[in-house]
Amino acid sequence: MTVPPSRPSPLSILDLAPIPSGGTAADALRNTLDLARQAEEYGYRRYWLAEHHFAAGVASSAPAVLIALVAAATRRIRVGSGAVQLGHQTPLAVVEQFGLIDALHPGRIDLGLGRSGQRRAELASKAPPADEPVTPRIVDGLLIPPPFDFSALVRSPRLAFQASLLQQPGARTPDFADQVDEVIAFLQGTFTSPDGLPANAVPGEGADVELWILGSSGGQSAQVAGERGLPFAANYHVSPSHVLEAVEAYRKAFKPSAALAEPYVVVSADVVVAEDDATAAELARPYPLWVRSIRTGQGAMPYPSPREADAHVWSESDLALVADRVDTQFVGSPEKVADGLRSLQRVTGADELLITTITHGHADRVRSYELLAGAWA
Numbered sequence: 001m002t003v004p005p006s007r008p009s010p011l012s013i014l015d016l017a018p019i020p021s022g023g024t025a026a027d028a029l030r031n032t033l034d035l036a037r038q039a040e041e042y043g044y045r046r047y048w049l050a051e052h053h054f055a056a057g058v059a060s061s062a063p064a065v066l067i068a069l070v071a072a073a074t075r076r077i078r079v080g081s082g083a084v085q086l087g088h089q090t091p092l093a094v095v096e097q098f099g100l101i102d103a104l105h106p107g108r109i110d111l112g113l114g115r116s117g118q119r120r121a122e123l124a125s126k127a128p129p130a131d132e133p134v135t136p137r138i139v140d141g142l143l144i145p146p147p148f149d150f151s152a153l154v155r156s157p158r159l160a161f162q163a164s165l166l167q168q169p170g171a172r173t174p175d176f177a178d179q180v181d182e183v184i185a186f187l188q189g190t191f192t193s194p195d196g197l198p199a200n201a202v203p204g205e206g207a208d209v210e211l212w213i214l215g216s217s218g219g220q221s222a223q224v225a226g227e228r229g230l231p232f233a234a235n236y237h238v239s240p241s242h243v244l245e246a247v248e249a250y251r252k253a254f255k256p257s258a259a260l261a262e263p264y265v266v267v268s269a270d271v272v273v274a275e276d277d278a279t280a281a282e283l284a285r286p287y288p289l290w291v292r293s294i295r296t297g298q299g300a301m302p303y304p305s306p307r308e309a310d311a312h313v314w315s316e317s318d319l320a321l322v323a324d325r326v327d328t329q330f331v332g333s334p335e336k337v338a339d340g341l342r343s344l345q346r347v348t349g350a351d352e353l354l355i356t357t358i359t360h361g362h363a364d365r366v367r368s369y370e371l372l373a374g375a376w377a
Contacts, residue, residue: 012046017059028059042373048082055299064097080110083214091182099204112212141343145324218249229257267350334375
């Protein structure tokens with residue numbers, strides 16, 4: 001049973017540095033820096049950057065680099081990763097990168113960790129449980145759609161090839177829990193070899209970074225976050241069917257730590273806000289086509305314009321492919337979206353909400369965040 005917060009959750013931002021059709025990666029990165037500056041003025045708590053690879057429509061392939069740029073362009077807002085894909089590099093490399101950023105921006109940096117390849121391998125090796133729901137349900141005003149079956153997608157030869165390029169030949173990713181423990185040890189300066197030899201991360205050791213775990217289910221990520229007393233970010237915008245399972249598993253596993261005395265949960269949401277419902281719906285029209293590009297294994301396409309989206313001829317299988325993401329996107333006027341997000345906060349007991357907004361036009365995206373901040377306040 002979740003316990004709803006007694007006041008509205010703070011709002012934060014998850015940015016993919018989206019590349020619009022007709023634009024470039026340089027355009028997307030300049031837009032990210034501009035949005036981060038604006039978000040700081042609007043009162044958002046955090047500005048997180050995602051990690052995506054082989055995606056023509058996403059420029060955030062190296063979050064540590066982009067975090068350093070955003071931190072230098074802002075003054076107060078916390079900046080971090082949502083999330084570093086820990087399976088693609090060693091804990092030492094990650095701690096050194098974030099320690100370096102923290103050295104110049106102390107007390108403002110969040111290090112969010114995700115399982116990446118480990119989760120993909122699990123999904124490829126098994127079918128969805130037979131008892132999973134096949135129809136949507138409404139929980140106190142919040143839509144929980146049926147689970148999307150990722151097994152066919154993650155078995156794609158293209159994705160397997162791409163995953164091989166993200167690691168050295170023959171490399172084997174360690175268990176996620178062990179990797180997280182190594183990150184903690186390097187940050188605390190307690191890392192040693194099995195026979196007691198110390199190893200120190202400089203910069204990194206003693207860095208004032210806030211460590212987070214991100215997850216899409218009630219599996220290992222939620223368990224690791226809870227057992228180690230770390231804050232947890234649950235993905236409603238990526239895996240809406242499992243968000244309640246994820247937050248409940250985290251809270252059940254939680255043990256107080258030096259970082260947290262009690263559980264702390266962030267829940268993500270895909271959002272488009274405009275002055276009225278009709279304008280917001282127009283801005284959100286390209287979203288299904290963009291999600292389709294991800295779900296078919298192509299990687300996120302350059303974000304289309306509404307006119308480009310209208311040119312796609314949708315089949316029934318296409319519509320089914322994107323239904324859970326489209327149906328759980330919050331689209332509308334500031335008041336309508338704020339009401340929907342209050343339901344998300346109430347049902348999940350979220351301490352904070354993490355907002356992702358993508359539109360073809362940068363000004364529309366900035367305005368969406370501005371309107372939401374005003375309505376939420």
